[in-house]
Amino acid sequence: MAIINQATKELQVKIVYYGPAMGGKTTNLVQVHDHVQTAAGHKGKLVSLATSSDRTLFFDFLPIEAMSIKGFKTKFQLYTVPGQVIYNTTRQLVLRGVDGIVFVADSQYEKMAENVESLANLEENLKTLKLALASIPCVLQYNKRDLPNAAPVEYMDFLLNNRDLQVPAFTSTAHLCEGVFESLNMITRLLLHKFISQPAPQYA
Amino acid sequence: MASLPQLVEEDVLKLEEELRGLLAQSEATTALLIDTGGFLIGSSGDAGQFDLTTIAALAAGAFMANQTIAGLVSEPHFNSLYQQGEQFSLFVLAVDEQALLVVIFQAHLGVGLVKYYAQPAAMRISRQLQIAHARNPDASLDLSELNLADPRGLFRKKAG
Numbered sequence: 416m417a418i419i420n421q422a423t424k425e426l427q428v429k430i431v432y433y434g435p436a437m438g439g440k441t442t443n444l445v446q447v448h449d450h451v452q453t454a455a456g457h458k459g460k461l462v463s464l465a466t467s468s469d470r471t472l473f474f475d476f477l478p479i480e481a482m483s484i485k486g487f488k489t490k491f492q493l494y495t496v497p498g499q500v501i502y503n504t505t506r507q508l509v510l511r512g513v514d515g516i517v518f519v520a521d522s523q524y525e526k527m528a529e530n531v532e533s534l535a536n537l538e539e540n541l542k543t544l545k546l547a548l549a550s551i552p553c554v555l556q557y558n559k560r561d562l563p564n565a566a567p568v569e570y571m572d573f574l575l576n577n578r579d580l581q582v583p584a585f586t587s588t589a590h591l592c593e594g595v596f597e598s599l600n601m602i603t604r605l606l607l608h609k610f611i612s613q614p615a616p617q618y619a
Numbered sequence: 620m621a622s623l624p625q626l627v628e629e630d631v632l633k634l635e636e637e638l639r640g641l642l643a644q645s646e647a648t649t650a651l652l653i654d655t656g657g658f659l660i661g662s663s664g665d666a667g668q669f670d671l672t673t674i675a676a677l678a679a680g681a682f683m684a685n686q687t688i689a690g691l692v693s694e695p696h697f698n699s700l701y702q703q704g705e706q707f708s709l710f711v712l713a714v715d716e717q718a719l720l721v722v723i724f725q726a727h728l729g730v731g732l733v734k735y736y737a738q739p740a741a742m743r744i745s746r747q748l749q750i751a752h753a754r755n756p757d758a759s760l761d762l763s764e765l766n767l768a769d770p771r772g773l774f775r776k777k778a779g
Contacts, residue, residue: 427659451774
């Protein structure tokens, strides 16, 4: 749940990168951390709670501050979740207080079942927090487009974005920083739209 | 999920006063009020010494993880966490369902004093949050200056 502090003119928003294991969630945060253009001191440290083999164990965390909006300091907190099936409780913890989701799907044909399973898992976990995917700003990112066995975008749309209300989808090659900022800017845009159309938001 | 209340100046001043009072009584170094999602709501003490934003995110994660472990061993009354260090120790206490009080103190001080003063401080903070909940003022964000048709201005990739 976003925190808007009228007294200190601060808006804090939590964005969670979700998706199957090895799909590129951490790579997204690394690329944002390495390439984001910010005023000095407005980019926090990228913190990774990872295993010795660099697999996310709990979460990655990157705080960044966007441009000031009408005098409000806008702080975005980016999180990833561990993708492996066994870490579901951890994913539920990281989802607490989520405001927006970037679902990072792996474009390789053989990963489609994992993509679908992970998206279903996201919906289940949101339900445990009394949230619905349809009510949370969400962006799809079809990652690893540089690989030769990448499935067509139309096929991925059919599998992952085939619902009443389609969400914005982007192709990406996260390790080359392609599609990373497009996804981030779209989710922030959707989030801010939500605040505007929700005149009395629930917040601190 | 219950939501945190909106904080107006009166709330922020009261919360800061409580955090300052806790530091004075317990001789702790820094006190943070955070929400369980990992956001920093307020702090008092030596802010320059620590990365409070990251500590808030990690303390919330650690607390929630330990609370989940407690639940798995049928322990329903988990409301605090103590991390003992050699230089600095850390004490996390649940204020209510949505907020946590984090106290960083020099390790030689011992956790007893911090616990003793943190408990009533957390209760007073909880009461202030209830007052803020009950007040429920209308409020909104004026984002009219932001061109939402073009979100590129928010986060830009560095050239080169």
